[in-house]
Amino acid sequence: MLAELERFRPDIVLIEGPPEADGLIALAGDPDLEPPVALLAHVPGEPSRAAFWPFAVFSPEWQAIRYAVRAGIPVRFCDLPATHSLAERAATQPPSDSAPPAVDADPGPGQAPSPPADGTSGRAPSLSPGETAVPDLGGPEAAAPSAEAEPDGPADGSEHAEPVVHRDPIGELAKAAGYDDPERWWEDAVEHRGDTPFEVIADAMAAVRDGHTPHEHEARREAYMRKTMRTAYKDGYKRVAVVCGAWHVPALRELGPAAPDDRLLKGLPKVKVEMTWVPWTYGRLASWSGYGAGITSPxxxxxxxxxxxxxxxxxxxxxxxxxxxxxxxxxxxxxxxxxxxxxxxxxxxxxxxxxxxxxxxxxxxxxxxxxxxxxxxxxxxxxxxERLGSVPDSTPMVPLQRDLRDRQRRLKLRPEALERDLDLDLRKPLDLDRSRLLHRLGLIGVSWGSPREARGKGTFRESWTLEWRPEFDIDLIEASAYGTTVPAAATARVRELVDLGSGRTARHAGPGPAGPSPRTLAELTGVAERCLLADLPEALPHVLSSISTRAALDSDVTHLMAALPALVRAQRYGDVRGTPAEGLFVIVESLLSRICAGLSAAVTGLDDDSARDLLGHVDAVHASVGLLESRREGWLAALRSVAERRDLHGLIGGRLSRILLDAGTIPAEEVALRMSRSMSAGNPPSQAAAWVEGFLSGSGLLLVHDAGLLGLIDTWLTGLTGEAFVDVLPLLRRTFGAFSPPERRAIGGRVSSGESGRTSATEADPERAEPAVRTVLTILGST
Known part of the structure; x- marks a missing residue:
């Protein structure tokens, strides 16, 4: 293609793409604009209404643009303007609170943007391997062919039109030649030969398109292309080169009169559109990942x-x-x-x-x-x-995008398409700032980093998985309504989330980029935790005030218990990260006091499901109280008071007894008495099994080391009738199945050897201990 352009020496080059991007063409001469890149069109104030036009380094459109820029030749885009394409898409989509963008705004790892709703406007620069480009070979009847599959369908635009059928012209030509793989046929017939004239490709497209009636949107696109060509000739250009999909060539060879095209383009809906260059990735060019005009092997x-x-x-x-x-x-x-x-x-x-x-x-x-x-x-x-393109600093950007670029440079966090792990040591200022940036971006809906379990121990460690995706630019444009810098946008977004969750008036009426607003006290405390992680001191007082108000009005103890762990973690983060967290301690103390006072009522009259849910809250609060040494005794006293009741659900009674035993609050003899009482013949077997499940949940080491407790369970099991054993078997299987394999083997070994119940955890067997004692004495050099 470049050799043909050199031979033809055009006066102007027309590229299939949105004309609104004409002002951005000059940036193609900047060495910092490295493909893959894409033109992004979006509606101001509605960034979710957007479309991408991607370019790879091997894309004919990109090479034609670079050739023209280097040679000083004018370049124009000639496809239907994005102002019409995005307006048409909005008109055909049903109204919703959050209309889907032209590309998927949050795809999973390994996925790419979805094709536009109209099937064509978001992929104007076709990127299939069969694309070529040709200069105008002597007049308006010539156009630039390339391989692009276009939809087939009626042009009347009626509501009852036949469904659009997408055609693959290269696939039809390959099938005619006896190939089952269109890309292989194109390589053999064109790419690897290197001598296929453009006129031959144009004739082949004309044969495939014979009898085809374009659907309404396709007809408008081709009408606008012809209009742009007429304008170029009218402006005095004699040698016009057009780079477009080969499918359009038969429609562009004969320009014909302008009146039919003007009628087709008259009265099209419009929206205001802004355009810019954004980085793209080869992964997003792969058709297997969802992008309709992509290729499988970029x-x-x-x-x-x-x-x-x-x-x-x-x-x-x-x-x-x-x-x-x-x-x-x-x-x-x-x-x-x-x-x-x-x-x-x-x-x-x-x-x-x-x-x-x-x-x-x-x-x-x-x-x-x-x-x-x-x-x-x-x-x-x-x-x-896994290549990620780049754009120069002179590219039009919203202030939030530019602020993020500056922070990425300062923190040495370069965006990459390749997924990579990042381990941070929060004791280092650079790593601490990196952590805060990633947490702030998460709050405004830019999930560049995904938290993962940290390697090693210590609260000063944090681990992330980083992967930059092109659609993050849309997220940044959307989040720019909240502020011009990342901290300001995150602070404003948090305040809005809290206001929405509290029912107060906010700027937007629906969920923003960071997800739905917090509707429960636990979700609200989670926002406070994220504020501390992101170091947003201006937002934190607003969040704490809302938590205090919500907690004072909430009388459900389970809600308070669900909210406490996040606040305790947040209080700890305030110490580890050096983030001021004034006000947290007072709220934590108030919540814990109300939990202790209301726990007795909360455990009354529970069914199995409610008891299991409450048990999860009790474990979470107990783990959190472990970080609050000043309130540990009060919490354990509340648990002991509740555990002495006779009307507890077995699951709750067993778990509370285990917590108190591990904390050293009650002796093992009292626990054995409680277990014996719960397993007495007067209690239903299911109640006894629930007590055992609550007592042993999480670990079976207690039975390995305490033969007395193991003996109680063994005696109870062997005394069950066959019918009762079948009834409690699912509960027991769930309990013992949660133990690790070594624990299960040790328990089974003790039971099979008849050791259960013969000795207590404090008694020693001299015969079994003799070999170990002799070995230790040998090591010490004693006789």
């Missing part, structure tokens, strides 16, 4: 574009380097044999050059020795690729 085509000489040898050498980086043994001999195999497969299959299929089979058979896992690694890192 990394492969990038390699072919960058390494025209000996591409097979260079590809396999790079694959060997990737495998060596993973400590897999791959030698130069492997690479040589893989090259021979790939070339031999191409000869056997009658291909002019080995393609991706041949090199993949060579990698699998020779470099990976038949193992599929390394092949998947090559697929992810090389065939798809």
């Amino acid at each position: 990394g492969w085509y990038d390699h072919l574009f960058a390494a025209p000489d000996r591409p097979i040898e260079r590809w396999l050498a790079a694959a060997a380097r990737v495998l060596r980086d993973e400590d897999l043994p791959v030698s130069s001999a492997h690479v040589i044999e893989a090259v021979r195999l790939a070339n031999s497969l191409a000869v056997v299959r009658g291909r002019p050059l080995a393609g991706l299929g041949e090199v993949t089979e060579a990698v699998r058979a020779v470099l990976c020795e038949g193992d599929e896992l390394p092949v998947e690694l090559i697929q992810r890192r090389m065939v798809v690729g």
Whole structure:
């Protein structure tokens, strides 16, 4: 394509894309604008209404733009303006509180944006491997062909029109040639030959399109392209080059009169649109990940574009380097044999050059020795690729985007498409600032970092998984309504979340980018915890005031118990991170006092499900009180008072007895008495099983070391009737199934040897202890 442009020397180049981006074309000459990048169009104030036009380095549109910019040739985009495309999409979508964007705003790891609702407007620069471009070869009847599948359907736009059928012209040509893989046919017929004239491709598209009636949106797009071409000739340009999807070529060869096109374009709906460049990733170009105009192997085509000489040898050498980086043994001999195999497969299959299929089979058979896992690694890192583009500082951005870029540079946190782990030591100022940035971004809905379990122990450690996704730019544009800097936006968003959760008037009437508003006291305390993690001192007093008000009005003890752990953690974070947390202590003290006072009433009249739910709250509060030494005794006293009641649900009674035993508040003899009483013949077997489940939940070591308790359970079990045993078996299975395998083996060994109940935890068996004593004396050198 570039050679043809050099030969033709056009006066102007027209590119299939939104005309609103004409003012951004000059940035293509900036070396800091590195593909893959995308044009982003969005409606101000409604960033969720947006669309992307991606470009890769091997995209014909991108190469045509770079050629024209270097040569000083004017460049214009010629597709239907985004102001109409986004307005049309809004008109066809049902109203909702949060309309979906043109791309998926929060895809999971490994996914890409969804195609636009109209099937075409969000993918104007087609990126399939069959794309080519050609200059105007002598007048308005010539256009630039490329391979692009366009939808087929009626043009009347009626409500009862037939469903749109998406066609793949390259697929139809490949099928006619006897190929079942369109990309392979394109490689054999065009890419690897290198001598296919553009006129031949245009004629092939005309044959495929024969008898086709474009649907309404497609007809408008092609009408606008013809209109742009007429404008170029009217402006005095004689040699016009058009870069577009080959599907459009038959519609652009003959411009015809302007009146029908003007009528088709008259009265189109409009919205105000802003455009900018944003970084893109090769993962988002892969059609397998959901982007309709993508390709399955962008990394492969990038390699072919960058390494025209000996591409097979260079590809396999790079694959060997990737495998060596993973400590897999791959030698130069492997690479040589893989090259021979790939070339031999191409000869056997009658291909002019080995393609991706041949090199993949060579990698699998020779470099990976038949193992599929390394092949998947090559697929992810090389065939798809993990490249993230970049845009220069001169690119139009909202202030929030620019502030984040500055912070990323200062904190040395470069956005990357590749998922990577980040371990932080909060005792270091740089790591502490990184943590605060990631937490603040999470509050405004930009989930660049996902928290994971920290390696090692200590509250000063924090671990994240980082992965930058292109749709985060939409999230930043949306969050810019809250502030011009990341801290300001996060503070405003927190205040709004709290106001919405409290029923007070807020700026927006629905959930914002950080998710739904807190509706319970526990969710509200979770917001306070996030405020401390993000170091938002201006938002924290507002949150604490709302918590205090909500807690004073909430009489449900379970709500208070659910809220306490987050506040206790937040109080600890205030110490570890050096974040001021004034006011937290008073709220924590008040909540705990009310929990202790209301616990007795909360455990009354519980069914099985309610008892299980309450048990989770009791465990969470007990773990939190462990961080509050000043209130530990009061909490244990409340538990002991409740545990002495005879009307407790077995699950609650057993768990409270275990907590008090572990805390040293009650002796083992009293626990044995309580267990014996709960397992007496007068109690239903299910009640006894529930007591055992509550007492033993979490660990079976107590039964390993206390033969007396094990004997009580053993005696109770052996005394059950067959019918009663069947009834309690599910409960017992759930209890003992939660123990670790070594614990279960030790308990089973003691029972099978008849040791259960013979000795207590404090008694010693001299005969069993003699070998151990003799060994210790030998080590000490004693006789």
